[in-house]
Amino acid sequence: MYLKRISLLNYKNFSEIEFNFESKINCFVGKNGVGKTNVLDAIYHLANGKSYFNPLAVQNIKHGEDFFVIEGDFDKNDRTEQIVCSLKKGFKKTLKRNGKVYEKFSEHLGLIPLVIISPYDTDLIIEGSETRRKFMDSVISQLNPTYLNQLIHYQKILQQRNALLKYFALNHTFDGETLSIYNEQLHQLGHSIFETRKAFIELFLPIFNKHHQSITNSVEEVSLRYESHLFDKDLHQLLDESIQKDKIVQYTTMGIHKDDLAFEIKGYPIKKFGSQGQQKSFLIALKLAQFDFLKKQSGQKPILLLDDIFDKLDETRVAKIVEMVNQDEFGQLFISDTHEERTELIVKKTKQKYSLFTLS
Secondary structure, rough: OEEEEEEEEHHHHHHEEEEOOOEEEEEEEEEOOOOHHHHHHHHHHHHHHHOOOOOOOHHHHHOOEEEEEEEEEEEEEOOOEEEEEEEEOOOOOOEEEEEEOOOOHHHHHOOOEEEEEEHHHHHHHOHHHHHHHHHHHHHOOOOHHHHHHHHHHHHHHHHHHHHHHHHHHHHHHOHHHHHHHHHHHHHHHHHHHHHHHHHHHHHHHHHHHHHHHHHHHOOOOEEEEEEHHHHHHHHHHHHHHHHHHHHHHHOOOOHHHHHHEEEEEEEEEHHHOOOOOHHHHHHHHHHHHHHHHEEEEEEOEEEEEOHHHHHHOOOHHHHHHHHHHOOOOOOOOOEEEHHHHHHHHHOOOOOOOEEEEEEE
16 A cells, blocks of 8 residues: 555645655655655645644644645555545535545544654653553554544543533532443443553564664663553442542543553653653654554555654664665655755665655
């Protein structure tokens, strides 16, 4: 599977532009601020129905315009899949596959497996647990529509339970019977989500360790650990035990919406005890493990986006990653960089066909 063509209209800094791509390597070069990352984000947008960098969809419209349109043609199993994502101010975003509008964006997830490696990935380390949960959920959801639907349903029930807790506080009342209905629904959904996440980590961890050992030549002891309240007790019991606290703070303090992934080096949080280089190696290993996991589970090579990759790795390690294209480990690869000569020198060594786009 690969992206053959993409066109952008009023997307971020682009008024109107179109690119035709090679099936293996494509590079965007130019100074900072010319839109290299924006093109990669547009590709991500087509695969996931949203931006990787800006969650506020309307802010992806070019300044001074009222709408944006991204259109891409993918070759998948020897047939063309045309994906169009568009947004007009004041309206909902629309996503179309071969001319047909998706009723739910969740129906699209997984059609185009894709992994992005970006300097913004440091958020996975420095931000709170929600960022790491989203990473875990996005990987699982691309392969498991049932899991995605359970997540969406869980969040709706959670919002309703939280609204009920606020109502209790405002009106100085309490309705245990209604609350127990929400508790039972959260328990059933939460248990299933917990078991899926646990199974995912068991499969994912060896892949992550393999990549980390390869990147660091096995010199660093790191771990990736799933943390959840549900390892101790079932959710029904946890919700019952936390009800007094929940009533005071007016939200649900226990559940799979509090799960986390612990990133550790030598048994300590990598956020506090890992150097910048160690953190970068950890994140690269995490994303390459994501790539391998999706490839193995889906039977397809995901599209790989390397955004400003030299910000993360030295030239030797970048060359090592790009060389994996020759070993047929990767499918289509997109690279952005500020130095044209550096990028072209590395991709030429692969002896693969490539396109180089200079943006200004």
